[in-house]
Amino acid sequence: MSETVQEWAGDVRPAVVGTCQVDVNRSTRRFAAQAGQPLLKALERQNIFIPSACGGRGICRQCKVKVLQGGGAPSPVEINRLSPADLEAGVRLACQLQLQQDLQIEIDPELLTIRDYAAVVQEITTLTHDIRRFQLRLIEPKMLRFRPGQYMQLYVPIYPGSSDPINRSYSIASDPVRANRVDFIIRRVLNGTSTTFCFDYLRSADALHLSGPYGDFRLSDGASDILFIAGGSGMAPIQSMLHQMKNTHSQRKTTFLFGGNTVRDIFMLEEMRQFEKDLPNFRFIPIVANVDAGDTWTGERGLVTEAVKRLVQPGPALEAYLCGSPGMIDATVAVLARKGMSDERIFFDKFS
Ligand SMILES: Cc1cc2nc3c(=O)[nH]c(=O)nc-3n(C[C@H](O)[C@H](O)[C@H](O)COP(=O)(O)OP(=O)(O)OC[C@H]3O[C@@H](n4cnc5c(N)ncnc54)[C@H](O)[C@@H]3O)c2cc1C
Structure with a gap:
C-alpha cells in the first residue's frame, strides 16, 4: 500500500487513497489497484472475472475468494451472508471487500482463464409463452472453449426503466463444437431486470458483452x-x-x-x-x-x-x-x- 489507510469503525467505510498490490494465487497474477474500490471491480479491471449475479450487493454469494493476507475485517454484510466455517477459513465476498492494503488472495485457477467476449445477437426464437432462445455469435474473441454445463455472465446495460448496468448468469445451451456461437435459453421473470431487457429491448444484430465460461456442473467421464x-x-x-x-x-x-x-x-x-x-x-x-x-x-x-x-x-x-x-x-x-x-x-x- 503506498498511502494512508484510516481506521474502519463499524460499517462506515473510510475514504482510502493510494494503491494496493493485489497478489492472486501466490503470484500467478500480481497487479496494482486503486485503494477504496471493491476487490471484484479491481479484478474485473484486470480481466479476472469472478462470478457474481447480484450487482455487488452481497446477496448471491457467488463472488467468494479466499484471503490469505490483508483483507481487513469482514463487513457486516459478509458476516451475515457467509457461514462461520467460511469466515473462519478466510473466505470473503469480493464485491464487499474494499481494497485498503496489499492483499493476497486465492481463487479457483480456472477463473484465470475466463475472458470477456463481445457478441452479437444472431437470432431470437420464441420457445414457449415465457421462454426464448437467444443465439449469439462471438465477435471478439471469435471462439469460446467451454465444457457443457458451464455458464456465462451476461452484462445488461442500462435501458429505459433500469438504473444500473447489471450482470446475470445464463447456462450455455449450444453445441461445444460450434465454438463461435453461444445459445441461451432464458425464461422471463416478472419484473426481472435482465429478463425484461432480454425480452423487451434486445433485438437481432444488437451487440452484447459476456464473460465466462464459469462453473463446474459437467458430465462425469465414466460410463454410468x-x-x-x-x-x-x-x-x-x-x-x-x-x-x-x-x-x-x-x-x-x-x-x-x-x-x-x-x-x-x-x-x-x-x-x-x-x-x-x-x-x-x-x-x-x-x-x-x-x-x-x-x-x-x-x-x-x-x-x-x-x-x-x-x-x-x-x-x-x-x-x-x-x-x-x-x-x-x-x-x-x-x-x-x-x-x-x-x-x-x-x-x-x-x-x-
Ligand atoms: C449458474 C446459473 C445459471 C443460470 N442459468 C439460467 C438459464 O440458463 N436460463 C434462465 O432463464 N435463467 C438462468 N439463471 C437465472 C438468471 O441468472 C437470473 O437470475 C434470472 O434470469 C432472473 O434475472 P432478472 O435480472 O431478470 O431478475 P431479477 O431482477 O434478479 O429479479 C428476480 C426476482 O426478484 C424480484 N425482485 C427484483 N428486485 C426486487 C426488489 N427490489 N424487491 C422485490 N423483488 C424484487 C423480481 O420481481 C423477480 O421476481 C441462472 C442462474 C445461475 C445462478
Whole structure:
C-alpha cells in the first residue's frame, strides 16, 4: 500500500487513497489497484472475472475468494451472508471487500482463464409463452472453449426503466463444437431486470458483452447411466450436454425427465426426438403437471418428483444431473435420496 489507510469503525467505510498490490494465487497474477474500490471491480479491471449475479450487493454469494493476507475485517454484510466455517477459513465476498492494503488472495485457477467476449445477437426464437432462445455469435474473441454445463455472465446495460448496468448468469445451451456461437435459453421473470431487457429491448444484430465460461456442473467421464431432470429453462445445460454426448458417440443409457406446469410449458420436442435418433440409448420423457380438459396430451402426467418416484429405479451405476429452480431441485434431490441415491452421484445447477 503506498498511502494512508484510516481506521474502519463499524460499517462506515473510510475514504482510502493510494494503491494496493493485489497478489492472486501466490503470484500467478500480481497487479496494482486503486485503494477504496471493491476487490471484484479491481479484478474485473484486470480481466479476472469472478462470478457474481447480484450487482455487488452481497446477496448471491457467488463472488467468494479466499484471503490469505490483508483483507481487513469482514463487513457486516459478509458476516451475515457467509457461514462461520467460511469466515473462519478466510473466505470473503469480493464485491464487499474494499481494497485498503496489499492483499493476497486465492481463487479457483480456472477463473484465470475466463475472458470477456463481445457478441452479437444472431437470432431470437420464441420457445414457449415465457421462454426464448437467444443465439449469439462471438465477435471478439471469435471462439469460446467451454465444457457443457458451464455458464456465462451476461452484462445488461442500462435501458429505459433500469438504473444500473447489471450482470446475470445464463447456462450455455449450444453445441461445444460450434465454438463461435453461444445459445441461451432464458425464461422471463416478472419484473426481472435482465429478463425484461432480454425480452423487451434486445433485438437481432444488437451487440452484447459476456464473460465466462464459469462453473463446474459437467458430465462425469465414466460410463454410468445418466438421469437428466430439468424444468423450464433448466433445459439449457442439458441440451449442451446432449450435444457433447452426440459428438462423442456416447452409448450411455440416458433418461431425460423434463417437467412443465402445463402442456404449453413443454418445448423442443423435435430437437429431443432427434437426439433420441442420434443417441442409441437416450429417452426423452416430458411430464405435464396440469393437463387441461381440452389438451390432447398423451404423455406422462404429474409433478417431476412424482415421475421420479414412479419411473426411476436407481441402480449403483446411475448418476443424476438436475437443473432448474431451487425448489424443484431440492424436492427432487430429496426423492432421489429416499430412493437410496448417494449425494456423490447427484449433481445439480440451481438457477437461484
Ligand atoms: C449458474 C446459473 C445459471 C443460470 N442459468 C439460467 C438459464 O440458463 N436460463 C434462465 O432463464 N435463467 C438462468 N439463471 C437465472 C438468471 O441468472 C437470473 O437470475 C434470472 O434470469 C432472473 O434475472 P432478472 O435480472 O431478470 O431478475 P431479477 O431482477 O434478479 O429479479 C428476480 C426476482 O426478484 C424480484 N425482485 C427484483 N428486485 C426486487 C426488489 N427490489 N424487491 C422485490 N423483488 C424484487 C423480481 O420481481 C423477480 O421476481 C441462472 C442462474 C445461475 C445462478
